[in-house]
Amino acid sequence: MKWLAFLFIAVLFTASQATAKLEKDLVVYFTFDKVKDKKILDISGNDLDAEVIANVDFVEGKYGDAIHIAAEPEGGDCVRVPADDLLEIEDEITRAAWAYHEDWQAASGLWVDKGSRTLGKQKGSYGIECADIIPELG
Numbered sequence: 586m587k588w589l590a591f592l593f594i595a596v597l598f599t600a601s602q603a604t605a606k607l608e609k610d611l612v613v614y615f616t617f618d619k620v621k622d623k624k625i626l627d628i629s630g631n632d633l634d635a636e637v638i639a640n641v642d643f644v645e646g647k648y649g650d651a652i653h654i655a656a657e658p659e660g661g662d663c664v665r666v667p668a669d670d671l672l673e674i675e676d677e678i679t680r681a682a683w684a685y686h687e688d689w690q691a692a693s694g695l696w697v698d699k700g701s702r703t704l705g706k707q708k709g710s711y712g713i714e715c716a717d718i719i720p721e722l723g
Contacts, residue, residue: 641654
């Protein structure tokens with residue numbers, strides 16, 4: 586029983602250390618549950634709030650609130666995160682997003698990249714793009 590108690594405490598300690606490291610290195614985190622005016626608040630503590638540009642509706646998501654992008658706005662941006670030195674990440678990076686695409690085609694794509702296709706004019710920026718790629722018929 587003492588061994589089991591020790592193991593339990595060791596696991597809790599290790600998990601708390603991993604969580605602390607994650608929170609320390611977290612750069613930006615949007616839950617879409619915290620929105621003020623046209624700003625999606627960054628809850629990482631770094632104040633990298635995103636600005637809603639166009640064609641975004643707030644809806645109920647799988648976990649909390651989400652955004653629904655109704656159509657591609659002119660210029661390609663729906664939500665914009667301002668440039669900041671914190672986003673100049675040169676080492677490893679993990680990016681995650683829940684995405685539900687209503688009409689996947691055979692040639693649809695989802696990209697999460699630096700120098701995104703959507704934000705191509707802003708070299709070095711990070712972006713997420715979900716698009717239907719329809720080959721030319723012909």
